[in-house]
Amino acid sequence: MKGTTSIADNVHASSVAERGRISWRWGIGLLVVPALALLAIAYVYPMVRMVLVSFEGSQFSTEHYLAFIQDPVYTTILGRTFAMAATTTVICLLLGYPAAYLLSHVPKRYRGWLLLLVVVPYLTSFLVRTYAWVVLLNDNGPINGALVGLGIVDEPVKLVYNTIGVHIGMVHVLLPLMILPLYAVMTAIDDRLVRAAYSMGAGPVRGFLAVYLPLSLPGVTSGCLLVFLISLGFYITPIMLGGLGDVMLVNLIDIQITRLGNWNFGAAASVVLLVVTLAAVVVIRQLSGSADVFGLGDGTMRRQSANGSSAIARVRKRLSGLLRHNAVSDAAMIIVARHRSKRWADLRARNRRSISIGKHLIAAYAAVVFIFLVIPTFIVIPLSFSSSSFLTFPPPGWSFRWYEHFFTEEGWVNGTLLSFQVGFFTTVLVTVLGTLAAYGLVRGRSRYRALIMALVISPLIVPPIVVGVGLYWTLVDIKLIGTVAGLVLGHSIGALAYVVVLVTAVLSRFDISLERAAMSLGAGPLRTFRKVTFPLIRPGIIAAAVFAFIHSFDELVITYLISPFGIKTLPRMMWQNIRNEIDPVIAATSSMLILVPLVVLLILKLTNRKSRGTDVRATPF
């Protein structure tokens, strides 16, 4: 409407807009609801039953809690479990950060291959990968063979059936979980900010610490959170690679429940584990100076001012700190300008050199990490062609019989198909629900965000055997026991956690002003999401989907309890094989699981190259 508008009209328009914004904020909050509904059925209801069991139902007896807390064995093991998870997390961070850095800075055409190196080991069943380490690390294995052969040591070093072995196995499994969130966040960091720091005289270390590190923090947070929480629940790796004292709490709970039928105690122990873990997470975040426990951001729609708490604002502050802009230095600068400008040039030249050296060091370090990630794959593939019935390395002879075995022996093909079927439905379900929930958590305004987040990630902490028992009852009640749908529900609760953690990490780094810009130009929320937000957070969502699928594909304990009669998923087939005769058919299966997606991806990449568009932000996926 041209011409003058009255003040009343303006006030009216802006209050409509304001109401629109507020109702949109509430609307966004509602995006969390579908995910919560899923959790309510598949997780909360079973867990409520188990919590009641831990209190002996209506008697509300704390007997089992006291039994746990007062038993030095259990408290010691609880402490050791936390220590193991902490050390694993630190190692994964030290190894994963440079690897993610390299990944995000390598030219686009190499990035796809490196990402494959990270993801492909994950496609191998984690049972097989863990077993590959037994083969690699034992006294007669290739690593000791090399160490002794090269004269570095006189006798084989004990690398397996002890804490070292457990750490190697756990780090290997969890490293991609640290690398991918870091990578997803790092790709969104504008490198010009770092270069700006260099141009102001910062050396490589200062530039990194002051600028890059704070910007990558959401990735660090979610990577560490995921790795830490999942480490707490590991129990197969300590069994296969560990020594006597390397037992973790979930092992003990498992035995209480499966061998002795002590549900009350098992449930009580799990609740204690959950409460202590969440408390630890909160304490650590408070100590690191952030009230925002899960890195969700403060959710306001307004761009932060320079005094605000967003990462960009902090970076700006640091940059201005580097400039040392104040009256004294201004005066000093004028006096010594000429002298200083020469020294400045020298300083920058030195920094350039050390930055370049630093980059090469990082590249070398990261290369070692990538090699570490793929070594077991290079064991598994040759083993699949072994003529022997045992997994001895190197194989004594060659044969295709294990591949033949896979296709002819009952259970393998069907198990693989079932696992893919369940994995597919689980992934679709949780990626959609989880992304919506992540969006609602990060953008919405709710006091309960931290609580909801804690609820969503808690399935990663609680021992699956406990959830499984509760879920069995629930599935019987809703008549889904023994169905594929029941399996999907059982897998979804863990997979959802991965998706929410990963997508919130990427979203919280995402500059909200881009969305506001689009909306101010007339795009509705849906269009904005489709055209602006989604393409930019796509790496995070894809990483999340991959992990959701892998979680489902690897899930063993809950599956065991609620499976359809007479058919086993692939991890169950593999676990059975490992528990029975450990023959190379598991190596053949894993090799196919690696090679088939590799071939498919190869074909996709080759065809993609021909039809590549001009999308500036083309991701390697």
Add this chain to the structure above:
Amino acid sequence: MTILKTNMARRSVLRAGTAGAAALAFGGTAAKADSNQVIVYVGTGDWAESNIKAFVRPFEEETGIEVIEVEDWYNLNQVRLWVETGTVQADVLNIGGSQVDIMANEGLLEEIDYSIYSDATKNDIVPESQHKFGVGALFYSTVLSYWADQFTDQPPPSGWQQFWDVDGFPGKRTLVSGEGGYGSWEIALIADGVPMDQLYPLDIERAFDSLDRIRPHITKWWLDGSDNQQIFADRFVDLGAAYNGRMGNLQKQDLPIVIDWNEGKLEQDFWGIPKGAPNPENAQKFIEFASRGAQQAIFSQEIPYAPTNLSAFDYIPEDVAVQLPTYPENLAKQFTRNYAWEAEVIDGKSNLERLIEAWNRFIIS
């Protein structure tokens, strides 16, 4: 030693899974007549093969009842879930000796109907195998085993006291882990000088002191049969405690492993019927069939587990019989694990729980 199956496509578990899963999955309500089926958990691997050959096929031929064999494990927890929710998925289970009493005490098993057994059979089955809630299926032993070439220029160790002598009998060692409730406690007591017939009730403290002494010399404590087999096959260890069946597998593969029956630990597995099974009558019939001497003889020739029906030895050739744990000469050298003592509840805790607790304290010290 592959797990090639005989061609059983028609009666396979898979077909049952796709066609009749819903009908089969939920047994439970009492007043239902048996269908013409029985669901039997036959274990996995070679053991499953042997069960099928010795019991499943012949039973089907004789009675015409269709057997749905399930090659899978289960545990106490699962059975409890089945029974409590009325979704029992099995008729016949193979139950570890230590679990029978626990499961019976929790009301998870049906009583065995011994009235359908002939007097001859009841006579021939070893008394310890005739439990109220289960019938002994097989005997197996945990024995001292070693690679033959480890002791070429000296006599090999025999008995556990010699096993504890690490200087006199060098080599990398293994013992059974106590984690799952199977453990090396009796072995430790014998090594400490306790005679075999005075083992029970176990002096738990003394057993663990003894285990403490051997602890630094144990390369790996194994938990499962496959671990056991693999660490010997790949020579991660030179000598140690092992299941006789697993070592028998290795011997069949021409590995030079020696089994010593002296001071071995004899254990039993039982056939049992979960409470609320879909076809309880057929289950009783199956177990009776599997307890016959002739059938057990077939079983023991397939896999070196010993029969519980001693008349089976009439059918087993001598050269096979000498490798079985209950062959009279072997049996005389061993002690039998005392399940009843383990299940005894004193002060609210079973002895088995005490053992597991002691083990937990042991591993963190």
